[in-house]
Amino acid sequence: MEIKDFFQENTTVDFAEKHLRGLVAEAIKKLGIASALDFMLEHPAEETRGDYAANVAMVLARQLKKNPLEIANAIADKVSSPTLIEKIEVRAPGFINFHLKQAYYKKELAEILAQKEKYGSFELNEPKKIMVEFGQPNTHKAFHIGHLRSALSGLALAKLFKNSGYAVIKTNYYGDIGMQTSKTTWGMAQKALPEDFDNWDKHKRMKYIDDAYVLASEKFADKKIEIEIRKINRDIYNQKDTAATRLHQKIKKWSLEHLSAVFADLGIVYDKQYPESEVSEKAIKIVEENIGGIFEKSEGAIIYNGEKDGLATWVFRTSEGNPTYSAKDLALAFQKFEDYDLDLNITLTSVEQTDYFKAVIKILETLDGKFKGKYLHIPFGWVLRAGKKTASRMGGSVKGTDILQEAYKIAKTKIKELKDYNKDEKGEISKKVALAGLKFLILSHEFHKNINYNPQKFINFEGFSGPFILYSYVRARSILQKSHTKNLEAKLPSLSSGLKSEYELKLLKWLARYPQIARRACVEVSPHLVCNYLYELSQRFNQFYATCPVLTASETDKNARLALTAGAAQVLKNALGLLGIETVEKM
RNA sequence: GCCCUUGUAGUGAAAUGGAUAUCACAACGGUCUUCGGAACCGUUAUUGCGGGUUCGAAUCCUGCCGGGGGCACCA
Numbered sequence: 001m002e003i004k005d006f007f008q009e010n011t012t013v014d015f016a017e018k019h020l021r022g023l024v025a026e027a028i029k030k031l032g033i034a035s036a037l038d039f040m041l042e043h044p045a046e047e048t049r050g051d052y053a054a055n056v057a058m059v060l061a062r063q064l065k066k067n068p069l070e071i072a073n074a075i076a077d078k079v080s081s082p083t084l085i086e087k088i089e090v091r092a093p094g095f096i097n098f099h100l101k102q103a104y105y106k107k108e109l110a111e112i113l114a115q116k117e118k119y120g121s122f123e124l125n126e127p128k129k130i131m132v133e134f135g136q137p138n139t140h141k142a143f144h145i146g147h148l149r150s151a152l153s154g155l156a157l158a159k160l161f162k163n164s165g166y167a168v169i170k171t172n173y174y175g176d177i178g179m180q181t182s183k184t185t186w187g188m189a190q191k192a193l194p195e196d197f198d199n200w201d202k203h204k205r206m207k208y209i210d211d212a213y214v215l216a217s218e219k220f221a222d223k224k225i226e227i228e229i230r231k232i233n234r235d236i237y238n239q240k241d242t243a244a245t246r247l248h249q250k251i252k253k254w255s256l257e258h259l260s261a262v263f264a265d266l267g268i269v270y271d272k273q274y275p276e277s278e279v280s281e282k283a284i285k286i287v288e289e290n291i292g293g294i295f296e297k298s299e300g301a302i303i304y305n306g307e308k309d310g311l312a313t314w315v316f317r318t319s320e321g322n323p324t325y326s327a328k329d330l331a332l333a334f335q336k337f338e339d340y341d342l343d344l345n346i347t348l349t350s351v352e353q354t355d356y357f358k359a360v361i362k363i364l365e366t367l368d369g370k371f372k373g374k375y376l377h378i379p380f381g382w383v384l385r386a387g388k389k390t391a392s393r394m395g396g397s398v399k400g401t402d403i404l405q406e407a408y409k410i411a412k413t414k415i416k417e418l419k420d421y422n423k424d425e426k427g428e429i430s431k432k433v434a435l436a437g438l439k440f441l442i443l444s445h446e447f448h449k450n451i452n453y454n455p456q457k458f459i460n461f462e463g464f465s466g467p468f469i470l471y472s473y474v475r476a477r478s479i480l481q482k483s484h485t486k487n488l489e490a491k492l493p494s495l496s497s498g499l500k501s502e503y504e505l506k507l508l509k510w511l512a513r514y515p516q517i518a519r520r521a522c523v524e525v526s527p528h529l530v531c532n533y534l535y536e537l538s539q540r541f542n543q544f545y546a547t548c549p550v551l552t553a554s555e556t557d558k559n560a561r562l563a564l565t566a567g568a569a570q571v572l573k574n575a576l577g578l579l580g581i582e583t584v585e586k587m
Numbered sequence: 588g589c590c591c592u593u594g595u596a597g598u599g600a601a602a603u604g605g606a607u608a609u610c611a612c613a614a615c616g617g618u619c620u621u622c623g624g625a626a627c628c629g630u631u632a633u634u635g636c637g638g639g640u641u642c643g644a645a646u647c648c649u650g651c652c653g654g655g656g657g658c659a660c661c662a
Contacts, residue, residue: 045608055605055643061642062642094642136662183661298659302660303659324660326662328662352662353657355591356658358591381656384655446600449593451599460599462625462626463612464610465625471626474625478622528601542627545622545627546626549622587623
């Protein structure tokens with residue numbers, strides 16, 4: 001199943017689009033051409049052509065064997081809507097272009113000011129439950145740039161689903177057991193801990209731990225050391241009490257302190273946390289109970305032979321008797337559905353696990369019909385450096401905390417000296433601006449595509465960037481503050497004669513597109529659509545700002561422009577919220 | 588080898604099968620006695636190659652070429 005199937009209903013939320021579609025369908029009926037027809041109603045790229053364009057005549061041209069222009073004209077003649085449509089134009093090769101009345105957009109602006117933070121969000125009568133699993137760090141390895149992408153993408157998806165009216169459960173499934181944690185434990189045991197290690201800064205501590213992992217990964221090639229590490233691994237799985245397993249627990253505690261600080265910094269609050277260690281017993285049970293059915297023994301291990309399903313072969317229990325990640329993913333799925341009775345689970349991981357999850361899902365659906373169409377995997381692309389994957393076992397990964405620090409530092413230098421913000425304000429502002437930059441950058445890429453990480457260019461504060469959006473918001477807010485407006489509703493009557501210039505209208509019309517964008521970004525799992533929308537919105541606001549003075553304008557213009565400014569600020573804030581980006585009042 | 592994915596200005600990206608393929612960065616030039624210049628306006632340059640489907644293809648199909656990833660005890 002694909003996720004689109006889950007969101008089949010109400011994918012069009014744009015009132016004008018629905019309305020026009022209905023009018024066109026009616027016109028076709030009147031002409032006796034066709035009863036039902038699939039056609040596009042879109043926004044022309046060139047705005048002067050109109051607000052909406054229908055390609056229906058071109059779709060019909062072939063089956064009717066008629067000139068599309070003729071058909072378009074015939075249809076256009078039959079369409080009328082005195083309240084909504086200003087004029088209809090037919091253009092080659094057969095587009096029917098609709099120009100809407102400005103009053104429609106002005107009404108929409110009033111709607112924004114009335115609904116405020118609710119504008120562009122939807123409610124469902126019986127909200128379906130969606131779990132989003134994302135983040136998935138390892139406790140015994142540093143949180144790196146890939147985790148950062150996972151965390152930020154997952155947060156955005158959770159916000160998008162929630163905005164569309166679904167009940168969302170944000171879940172973290174973290175790796176606190178398995179070979180990589182045993183490697184780290186062995187590495188840490190190689191030298192005495194620094195005396196005051198427990199009091200170290202949690203991020204500095206984590207770097208030290210990560211170094212131990214890198215060391216162990218290097219030494220793992222040595223057969224003798226591999227045996228030592230495997231022993232530690234077995235002891236951890238069997239919950240033995242040894243010096244190594246106690247150290248393993250300590251490292252876990254330090255790591256979790258580091259991780260919860262990172263997630264807090266990113267603005268992520270999980271509803272549920274699943275440690276990998278807590279599903280491993282159940283994992284073994286599931287595998288053993290299904291030998292002969294789904295699983296088979298092979299070379300001492302228990303495997304799933306995917307050949308018959310056109311998939312690869314995966315190991316579920318090692319010849320040492322430990323459950324692998326694959327087995328644990330099965331147990332996790334059962335646990336999730338037991339805990340929450342889900343309508344949909346979405347597991348977010350990087351693209352490398354795509355084929356693997358095909359097998360997991362196939363197995364789950366075979367094990368229990370309740371998973372049918374309800375367990376989905378969505379992959380996101382790599383963050384590459386110089387076009388190559390960075391391996392954390394080589395110590396080459398880019399640490400999440402380093403990126404945050406770097407972004408934070410740059411943001412701080414951008415705050416103009418003449419702004420006499422106090423130290424706390426400066427700190428808070430630069431943190432929010434830096435996060436806006438990072439979140440926007442990562443989310444503005446298509447979900448499944450790779451991102452090239454370039455330290456020099458990665459954190460951008462100009463042009464197509466998070467801070468640019470925030471800056472536009474700050475400008476809008478600044479005008480509103482200075483106007484001392486108490487009651488925006490009172491400004492609304494001025495709308496009917498105000499907002500005539502090009503840039504005012506461009507901004508006004510763009511605001512009305514927000515609900516449809518928010519819905520599309522949800523259905524298509526595409527936060528980058530929100531980024532594109534936001535950037536265009538900010539640009540239009542800045543053009544308006546540069547050409548239309550608000551506070552010094554005539555009373556009518558001033559009132560209308562204040563309403564427009566307030567609408568822009570509101571939609572900027574709502575759309576930023578979908579990306580998990582907080583606004584600032586000054587910067 | 589098999590499978591998945593990707594290829595768009597110098598660089599990084601966008602574009603529901605639609606009309607003249609957008610942006611940003613970089614380079615060059617302009618706007619201002621700032622409702623906050625992290626801004627606005629302008630100039631230059633782009634769909635890997637070959638077939639096909641379609642009224643219409645960056646987008647769908649297909650072949651080739653290049654990048655990334657996966658394919659047994661690691662997550």
